Amino acid sequence: MTDAIRRHDPLVKGFASDNYAGVHPEILQAIALANEGHQTAYGDDVYTRALQDVFRRHFGPTAEAWPMFNGTGANVVALRAMTAPWEAVVCAESAHIHTDEGGAPERSAGLKLLTVATPDGKLTPELIDTQAWGFGDEHRAQPKVVSITQTTELGTLYTPEEIRAICDHAHQLGMLVHLDGARATNAAAALDVPLRAFTTDAGVDVLSFGGTKAGLMFGEAVVVLNPDAVRGLRYLRKTSMQLASKMRFVSVQFEALLAGDLWLRNARNANAMARLLADAVRDVPGVEVPRPVQANAVFAILPREVTERLQKRFRFYTWNEATGEVRWMTAFDTTEADVNAFAAAVAEEIRSCM
Numbered sequence: 001m002t003d004a005i006r007r008h009d010p011l012v013k014g015f016a017s018d019n020y021a022g023v024h025p026e027i028l029q030a031i032a033l034a035n036e037g038h039q040t041a042y043g044d045d046v047y048t049r050a051l052q053d054v055f056r057r058h059f060g061p062t063a064e065a066w067p068m069f070n071g072t073g074a075n076v077v078a079l080r081a082m083t084a085p086w087e088a089v090v091c092a093e094s095a096h097i098h099t100d101e102g103g104a105p106e107r108s109a110g111l112k113l114l115t116v117a118t119p120d121g122k123l124t125p126e127l128i129d130t131q132a133w134g135f136g137d138e139h140r141a142q143p144k145v146v147s148i149t150q151t152t153e154l155g156t157l158y159t160p161e162e163i164r165a166i167c168d169h170a171h172q173l174g175m176l177v178h179l180d181g182a183r184a185t186n187a188a189a190a191l192d193v194p195l196r197a198f199t200t201d202a203g204v205d206v207l208s209f210g211g212t213k214a215g216l217m218f219g220e221a222v223v224v225l226n227p228d229a230v231r232g233l234r235y236l237r238k239t240s241m242q243l244a245s246k247m248r249f250v251s252v253q254f255e256a257l258l259a260g261d262l263w264l265r266n267a268r269n270a271n272a273m274a275r276l277l278a279d280a281v282r283d284v285p286g287v288e289v290p291r292p293v294q295a296n297a298v299f300a301i302l303p304r305e306v307t308e309r310l311q312k313r314f315r316f317y318t319w320n321e322a323t324g325e326v327r328w329m330t331a332f333d334t335t336e337a338d339v340n341a342f343a344a345a346v347a348e349e350i351r352s353c354m
């Protein structure tokens, strides 16, 4: 029995973000399983030790997983471990590390981000070259890491071959590749490939692997695929305030996600619901779906008045105030009924504004 009171309506779901969703029941079960009794704190527990094998099954025998609290922290720790104080990170202008981390890479890691404008959130070797220059020039922050996001902040996907081309190019330049995989599971499900196909096998050096959006209560992992790419990760995790004392509860969640096919079931559902939503609204007069729907994000352009009315009924974000573009995200727990209700509301609000 608990004295806590349920203060929300569990039937209400929105399309704001996949981290508005709750925790998958199998993850909650795993947390309960790891509860009771004492375990050594700070990661020297049986769940964290077992987790290494789970990650290695997905990412290969040299992979090393470092559980963290959140995605911003995972990115900051990974990038700190990959760079020296005079080095810089090349990323897309739309990258989460640039737009949505409150300047944490700059403030906490003291990193220079060299940003590149992209049409679709994706870097290419040619786009990387617009910032990867000035090697050996002490007046320029030295480009060391290319950071890409899979799936991107614009809902697009890199193919494994595109990532391979980026990694080959970066490595030829003496640079390393970091992949922000907050939605790596959605990418694998959408591409219908194993997680290692666009990470380990494509030449990525270090990965921030997302758990929260995949159904965890909280938790992300820095996965080191190339041990030569990082220095001092153990110490940097602590000084970046990402070392969980009760780490067994982060680790057991990842085990529940990755030991079987929960990650894939969750990602497939989120992706399928995004496709369903896009198909349901695409032909509604007044709605434009301007970007390809490749995983679990749908972008749409709507009359502003319609957006305002809809936002009183469902949570979602306006992506671009200037163009009226909005973003709808689906999650592991989005159902067909949720999508149908939302699509019907879109059509209804459009009609009432005509």
Ligand SMILES: Cc1ncc(COP(=O)(O)O)c(C=O)c1O
Pocket: 070, 071, 072, 073, 096, 097, 149, 152, 153, 180, 182, 183, 212
């Ligand atoms: C691409 C990407 N990277 C990283 C994160 C991690 O963010 P947080 O620090 O909120 O866990 C997010 C969350 O929105 C994201 O979308």
